[in-house]
Amino acid sequence: MPKIVLIEDEIQLAENTKIILEINGFNCFVANRGQEGIDLIASINPNLVICDINLDEIDGYEILRQIRSNPLFLNLPFVFLTARADFVDKRRGMNAGADDFLTKPFNAKVLIETIQARLAMSSQKKESVGIEIKKNAIDVFYHVSNHEYLTPLNGIINLSEIALDMVRNKQTSDIESLLEGIYSSGNRMLRTTRKLLWYNQLSNSVNPWKNVLGANSQINAIKFLHEIVDSVTKSSLKIFDINIKSNVTYLYGYDENLIQIMFTELIQNIVNFADHNRKVYINARFENDFLVLIIRNHYLDNYTITTEDIKPFYQAHNPKDMNGTGLGLYIVKEWIELISGGFEVKGENQLFDVIIKIPVSL
Missing domain, CATH: 3.30.565.10 (Histidine kinase-like ATPase, C-terminal domain)
Known part of the structure; x- marks a missing residue:
């Protein structure tokens, strides 16, 4: 159930709006003061915020500014609720990072349609970000794999070649350092491989502790x-x-x-x-x-x-x-x-x- 924070100082309007939202399948959390709303957003991490502009002490613009300064809420859908929505107000709100405006008085149909549209856009945005993250992860993995595998592999091959020549020529007095280098490079590749296997485990929700819980060990x-x-x-x-x-x-x-x-x-x-x-x-x-x-x-x-x-x-x-x-x-x-x-x-x-x-x- 999507979570919505409603910041509105008109108590009756806030209660009525909360009822409308909950009837339509939203979980609504209400704050009647600006700072209370900021704290509520931080504590419950909502899917969307509806905020009145004209509030005591901290107005809607300042709430939006503080919310947008937190990287966690940079893309949080934010809808202003106001009795005055002229061009100047809208421009100021949009410049601050608002996603939409609802003008009082509003009807339930417009309210729900606005929320659904903003949630849908937010979902599409997250999906796009997720695709980009996966693409970046693949690119990074390719880069890392090349370095973390090819570097030690070159070491193993080159040092092994030198060691083989020394053995063939019966010059084995200094071979120990070469073998140590081969051993070190092999261990580096082994560590990288294990990390990738453990990461694959986590990605597939495999709990590594599942077979040891309650074991009699010290x-x-x-x-x-x-x-x-x-x-x-x-x-x-x-x-x-x-x-x-x-x-x-x-x-x-x-x-x-x-x-x-x-x-x-x-x-x-x-x-x-x-x-x-x-x-x-x-x-x-x-x-x-x-x-x-x-x-x-x-x-x-x-x-x-x-x-x-x-x-x-x-x-x-x-x-x-x-x-x-x-x-x-x-x-x-x-x-x-x-x-x-x-x-x-x-x-x-x-x-x-x-x-x-x-x-x-x-």
């Missing part, structure tokens, strides 16, 4: 984390100073492989993109039956990122042109949300925080 979370840090940083050419502080001991009922994947992706993110000349802080603690893990580090470049930015293949869109698929943090975020946990990312002025919350016991 994981020493911090010992596990130390081992992953040692393993990931050992394979890196950079030297990291990672300080782990914790009062956490065990997690219960989890699949060890999934926890390893999540922790590894978080640490790998640091190794790939953080400034290795700055210390990395990892704090883990118990909080209301949750493990709270806070990772703080400094990125090499200065840009802003929020939790909302963590989307499939986002990394490839980054203007700093970092390597990677951009799927690592997205997969961790989605997996955590599937077990009613919390995931938050904050990045600004080179300081980057990742905060996760997962239940101590599944």
Whole structure:
């Protein structure tokens, strides 16, 4: 049922309009004051807003300005309801981003037709945006796949060719470094392939935890984390100073492989993109039956990122042109949300925080 916010200070008109909307299959939420309407829109995320222009304290134009300043409501259908709809008012409203006007008094038929038309246009717009997003994702995936597969594949082929020549010529004294390079390139391809498989799982609504819920397992979370840090940083050419502080001991009922994947992706993110000349802080603690893990580090470049930015293949869109698929943090975020946990990312002025919350016991 479509949700509509009606902002109208004439109480009787608001009540009558609410009845008309609900009879016609809409779920109507009413606010009689401007700020109340702004708060209501933010809390329920409606499909459409009907707003009177002449309100006390905050008028309709200011409400529209504040709503349009929020990226979440940039395309929210917004219809002005007013007793005066001359050319000047309409121009001002349209310049502010209004979609339509209804002039008081109005009849029920016009009201419903206007709403239906605006909802239909909004649906078409979302569909067009969805098609464009899919097209961009395909383009980005092609770019990422080429880089993330061809680079290590070239390494494997070229290093293998050199190693074969050395073996044929019985010059094997320095072959160990070549084999390490081949092994490293193969692991990079394996990580990329696994991420794409996990992403495909999520895209098809497959819950990776479904077979382990209630399992009788016990994981020493911090010992596990130390081992992953040692393993990931050992394979890196950079030297990291990672300080782990914790009062956490065990997690219960989890699949060890999934926890390893999540922790590894978080640490790998640091190794790939953080400034290795700055210390990395990892704090883990118990909080209301949750493990709270806070990772703080400094990125090499200065840009802003929020939790909302963590989307499939986002990394490839980054203007700093970092390597990677951009799927690592997205997969961790989605997996955590599937077990009613919390995931938050904050990045600004080179300081980057990742905060996760997962239940101590599944």
